[in-house]
Amino acid sequence: MKLTLHIWRQKSAKEKGAMATYQVDHISPDMSFLEMLDTLNEQLILNSEEPVAFDHDCREGICGACALTVNGVPHGPEAQTTICQLHMRKFNDGDALYVEPWRARAFPVVKDLVVDRSAFDRIMAAGGFVSAHTGGVPDANAILIGKDAADKAMDYAACIGCGACVAACKNSSAMLFVGAKISQYAHLPQGQPERKRRALAMVAKMDEEGFGACTNLYECEAVCPKGISVAGIALMNRDFLRAKLTYVETKTGGA
Amino acid sequence: MSLNANIPSGPLTQKWEKHRFEMKLINPANKRKYSVIVVGTGLAGASAAASLAELGYKVDAFCYQDSPRRAHSIAAQGGINAAKNYPNDGDSVYRLFYDTIKGGDYRAREGNVYRLAEVSNEIIDQCVAQGVPFAREYGGYLDNRSFGGAQVSRTFYARGQTGQQLLLGAYSAMMRQVGLGAVNLHARTELMDIVIVDGHARGIVTRNLCTGAVETWAADAVILATGGYANVFFLSTNAIACNVTASYRAYKKGAMFANPCYTQIHPTCIPVTGDHQSKLTLMSESLRNDGRIWVPKAVGDKRAPGDIPEADRDYYLERMYPSFGNLSPRDISSRAAKRVCDEGRGVGASGYGVYLDFADSIHRLGRGTIEERYGNLFEMYERITGENPYTVPMRIYPAAHYTMGGLWVDYNLMSTIPGLHVLGEANFSDHGANRLGASALMQGLADGYFVIPYTIANYFATAKTAKVTTDHPEFRKAEAEVRARMQTLLALNGKKTVAQIHRELGDVMWEFSGMGRNDAGLRKALERVPVLRDEFWNNAKVVGQGEEMNIALERAGRVADFLEFAEVMLHDALDRKESCGGHFREEYQSEDGEAKRDDENYAYVAAWEYAGVGVKPVLHKEELEFENVKLQTRSYK
Amino acid sequence: MASIVSYLKSSILSKVVMAATGVVLVAFLSGHMLGNTQMYLGQDKMNHYAETLQSLGVALWLIRGFIFLSVVLHIVTSINLKIINMRARPVAYVQKNWVKATIFSRTMLWTGVMIGLFVTYHIMHFTLGTTNPGSFHLTDAAGRHDVYTVVLLGYQNVAISAVYIAAMILLGFHLAHAISSAFQTLGVNHPKYTGIIETGSALVSLVIVCGFISVPLGVLLGFIKPVAVLAAGGM
Incomplete structure (x- = not known):
């Protein structure tokens, strides 16, 4: 050829x-x-x-x-x-x-064709985790997770962080990436304690990094090499809104 | 130099517990006074960086990728072993220990392997707590499968992306520490050398891959978690940029390299299609659970697979190893494939391929079940080959996949250079001469989450080294050497690209030091590698500048180290006059072609000490003592 | 004030405002469209409907104020989002192709602008009578404002009808993406219901647009007749 x-x-x-x-x-x-x-x-x-x-x-x-x-x-x-x-x-x-x-x-x-995607890492550092430090966790089977929930979480966890969603989006929005991480944890019991904090922190960081806003063209879903669903964006919107309306950070001094 | 593995005395089952008690601790308030450099952010590196930062140490983490999440651990497909015995099928810590020792062909340390089996259960707990979405049953319990020839179901998995999910777990734990300011992350930063001050590893020299800036970093300890060296074969299942540089630089500075000839060839990869090929793609071993491997019985049978009747097919693994059949261990399956192809019975255009046929399983279980189990793998195969594996059998062939050899470390995962710790695939410790499927992830995470956080404290508490800064003359000297070497590389203006020379090196290594090795071939390779190295320094071409992103320069530096390292590997292979695990010396085999170990003379770890470029390194032996396991001929018949 | 507009700094809150005001506007459009179809019922019904609306007094102004606020928020937020989104991609692709995004979804801002211009004209035409002072103040036999005839006279002008029909088609383009999009933004996306939502949204847009378009078309095609003709006993 x-x-x-x-x-x-x-x-x-x-x-x-x-x-x-x-x-x-x-x-x-x-x-x-x-x-x-x-x-x-x-x-x-x-x-x-x-x-x-x-x-x-x-x-x-x-x-x-x-x-x-x-x-x-x-x-x-x-x-x-x-x-x-x-x-x-x-x-x-x-x-x-x-x-x-x-x-x-x-x-x-x-x-040339190399771009700096460290903004994704910074979004992850802002809240893309479960705060579980090494050691002292319960037996793996002590946390029951139904197959359906585990599969759903895995669908979102399959994200490879390539950034094609941002590249395809008319607005260079990172919402599919952020939505996928938020949705993975939202479907798991381990993700519940920090659910609101996570949504607020990750979305705030995403905005700060200069990504655009989603206008629901779903071009991201179409080019995603792992077929991540835009339902993750809806879930993120929901979680963010709920957190924005209800979350109050407790500020108590320790001793 | 004598090698002291520092394995605790006492009964096997109590060694680790006893050692943990005997090791010195660092007071919580004092931990922040200690700094650690972690090079590599795969399973071992990321888990170590996260765990050490959680404890309070100051951590600097480095990776050459643009994001730590892309380390090659991410490509592991099949799963991770643990001795949970959830399926109630007879597994135990001792059985996992035993299987790993046996699978490694009795060339691993009992103490290390037992510890690995012990902490395997904690790894699963840790990963679940992090939100790793392991496969589950409807009732909510974790699902297990049998993997890579194990007779119990002890493998935990997340679809065909277990490595990815475990790495993202470790990565997210590390990123949490980055967010908290406890880990300083340096992505797109490649290690160029290690700095030794007063005999202790005290820092590194790096090159920023975006700006080309050469920088130095000082710390109280250095951890290398830089992976394996399978790219010495040019074609392997490793990522393109995986390299031996960090390990090799440490070796040149005095760390010993152990068992470099122990390389694992994975039996189920997509065959090579031509000279353009840049890497080989692994098809998960789990495919062997339902696929049947065969070649035509007759030499030179070029009929389409569908036209070859059952009577003319040779299901050679089922024939030769009736009890394990298609699930025989990796080294055995790989060699069997090579043997039938060398006989002229291989399939595909190159003749280097065997069929992995799902027709029987599709007939028995229905296409839907097969699709559910392997759908994504089948799609991947079709994307790469353009053939539909539901209707035409897959073609597979072995490829270099993993390296059991690595920098020598003691029980504390410390190399022969005090303060230089080595984790994961980069060390040699746990897999002996052959690694079992789903054990690499286990070892990487065991080292990072559950071993180094304990042993490094003991090092700090006992070494009591003085603080150094990057102003120390040793740092300046190392930096100057790195700059000089870069200039030499940039001045290369010959007629061959670095990739061409790397490919030629790979051809030599694969032919003479791949699946089968013999005295004459290894000697020939030992003649050819120095010639290639000379050609590199005289006739390679590197373009561009040092003070910018320069992919040609990056590659040249890595290949230059492979060209020196290859000789160490060949010397080791030549020196080990026995066959064991991934090291198959054709002179040492039984009548029916099985590996023949020589426990009398070779039950030792071969640790090589650098003696100069092109000079045979000095061999040091660490005798392996087996107090609990009886050495037997590995049989899968 | 600062805290009220601070939502503009958040991508998701801005989207939520777009969706929420959009829902208000779709509700208004549905009501408006149903009101318009009173034209089919003749002069008496239409003028009675118009008079009833006028008689709401303060309530009418509250409703108008609410709708006006929604429109303003919808426009201000969209402009702000457009600025954020344009900034997010300073260098354009030399070549860009779309895999899934529809022409409707990619042109929301432009259909929005056209609709905005049209609405301005529409208010000047039928609410204020600025464009047609001669015929705007007609009254019917009962002394009510003869909205029926004012509308009829307007639509008998082919050019004016064409503008209305074209504007409604653009509105259709806008709604084709807007309605289901609002569900997504407000967090409603479920495998069981997404299909229904998408079909339902398309249907609602189609009904709204057809309802609106049917009135000028009805006038032009003679289904809606002048009062004089009706009085003369024709049909």
């Missing part, structure tokens, strides 16, 4: 970027999309040009590192597939492909 690639090149966060055009040849349909980019990079290095920087690691669809928009769709055209698992047999000889980074103020470009 022969392809024309239009790729976003940006030297650093401070400099302006632009699209650059490259030709690649002898692309096997059995290659993954990233292996196709590897081929381009090998070519560039041998020509003494800088290779295209892009994030990737596990290349089996679970680490969430890879983050490319292909022809205007995060992770490319195949549903529920990360770009590392997308194979070139999904494209045709002679195709022209536009490859761009995730675009959001909260995900500034580091270089």
Whole structure:
């Protein structure tokens, strides 16, 4: 296969970027999309040009590192597939492909196709946990969780934190990501004690990081490689509103 | 140097408890005066960082990924073992201990393994408390399955994403500490070297992968939780950037490397399709519960699988190992696959593949049940290969997956460099010559949650080292070395890319030091690796600058270390004149092709001491003592 | 005041305000639409209905005030959200494709703006009579404000009818996304009911839009006739 690639090149966060055009040849349909980019990079290095920087690691669809928009769709055209698992047999000889980074103020470009997604980590640090310190916890079977609740929690826990939801959203909103974490814990008994605090803290941090607001286009759900449901956003809205209306932080001094 | 494993005396079942009592403690108010560097944020690193910060230590955590949540523990699919005996099927701490020792082909320490089995139960409790959504039964109790050849159901799982869920649990615990200011997180920061002051590990040199800035960090102890080195084979199931650099740098600074030749080859990976291949994808071992493995009986039978009648098929695992069949342990299944392919009976375009066939299970249980159990795996297979495994049998082939070898540590998980602790896959301690399925997650979390928080206090309380800062000359020296090395790498302007050389190294290692090894092959590899290394330093090409994100430079640094480390691995493989677990020396096998151990001469841990680049390292032996388990020939027939 | 508008800083609270005011406006639209269909019942019924509304006095002004407040909040919040959302993506994609988002959901702001402009005109036309001072103050035989004829005269003008119909189609676009979206924002999303909510929302939008459009269409097609024709005994 022969392809024309239009790729976003940006030297650093401070400099302006632009699209650059490259030709690649002898692309096997059995290659993954990233292996196709590897081929381009090998070519560039041998020509003494800088290779295209892009994030990737596990290349089996679970680490969430890879983050490319292909022809205007995060992770490319195949549903529920990360770009590392997308194979070139999904494209045709002679195709022209536009490859761009995730675009959001909260995900500034580091270089080329690499963006900084540490905003997600900061949201997690604000409340994406159950406060259980190591040791002193009850036996695992002491907490009964029905299969349905466990499965629901797992549906949301499957999020890989890739940020495709933000990239696809018209408003660069992170609500699917935040909604998924809040919903995972909301479906589990372990998540109940901190439920209100968590919703308030995570949403506040999300707003502070400069993500947009959801306008219910559900584009996030459509591009999510793990098929996370927007029902998680509704649950987050509900929990946040309830917490906003009812939660009062207790401020008692210890002795 | 003598190796003292510091295994507590006394009966096996009381060693850990006794040791915990005998170890010194640090007063709660004094804990904040101690700082710890944790490198790597996988299961071992994240759980250690979280637990140590909870105790009050000052923690700096480093990872090369853009987020600690992406460490490669996340890719573990199958599950995590624990001796809970919830299914009432005869499991116990002792049985998990025994199975692990036996599975490791009697090349692991009894004391370490027993402790691992003991704390396995606490791990499950901890993870559940964190909100890890393990699979449950309708009544709300935890579900267990049998995994990787175990005859009891002791594996806890979260769909096919157990590693992900456990890592997110540890990550969230760590992020809570980040939010509280107890852990300073440094993502996209790669370790370049370790700093030793007065014989103790006191800090690290790092490179910021975004800005290229070289920085130094001082602390009272350093923990490496930097994973394994399977990428020495170039193609493996590891993530692309997994590397040996941290372990190798420690080795060069005096830490011993133990059993580097013990590498695990996983039997169920998707076969290689061509030279473009950048990594191999694992298909969960759980598939072997319902899939039947076969190849054609006749050499060169190129018929489509559906056209080959039952009579012409060889279900070789069921034939050779009737009691374990398709569930035989990983090393045994892998070698059997290699054997049938070497005979010319392999399937697929390359001839290096065997069928994993679900037709019988679909017929027996219905497609719905199979879909429920393995639906996501089948989809993944179809995405990668373009073939539908419901109608055409899967093709699988073994691939490098895990490395049992690693930096030598004592019972306290401390290396031969005082203050340098090593956790998880990066150390060598618990799996012997072969790791059982679903035991890697267990070990990573055991080390991080339940071992290091105790043993590090003892180190602080006994070592009593003076405070150092990064102004110390040793730091300046290490930093200067790192900068010089970067400049040397950046000056490389030859005709080959680093990836090409890495691929060639991988080919050599896979051919001569992969599933089967022999004297002649290992000697040949020992000739070829230095040649490749010379080619790297003379003919590789690295572009770009040091003071920016530079993916070519990052890779060059990692491959340069693999090119030196590979020799250590080969020396170890050559030196160990026996077959055990993942180390199969073709000269040492029984008539029917099974591994033949030599307990008389090789029941030891081989710990290698650095002696210079291209110089054979110095071997130190830690004799393994088996007081509780009788050494037997591992049989799965 | 500062604390009242502080909700604008929160993405979810802003969305909730959009949804809640949206619910008020949909309720108003439903009532308005049902009122309009009185036109089919003739001059007497229509003018009686109009007079009854007028006679509410203070209550009418309270209702109007409430609706006006909702409109203002709806607009102010949407502008604020738009600013937040535009800021969230400073560099646009060179190429952007949509997988699931509909044209309706992506154009809410623009259909909203058009509806806003239309409403201004509509108030000047039928509430204040600014655009049609000549015919606005007609009275019927009973001395009531002859709303029936005012509306009829308006819609007999093809251009005016076209504006009304076009505006209602835009309103339909807006509602097509708005109603089910409000449920989601207010936290109602359940596998058992989401399908019903979506179908129901589409149906409600369709009924509202068709109800509104039917009046100008009815006039143009002659189903709703001038008083003179009715008096002459035709039909």
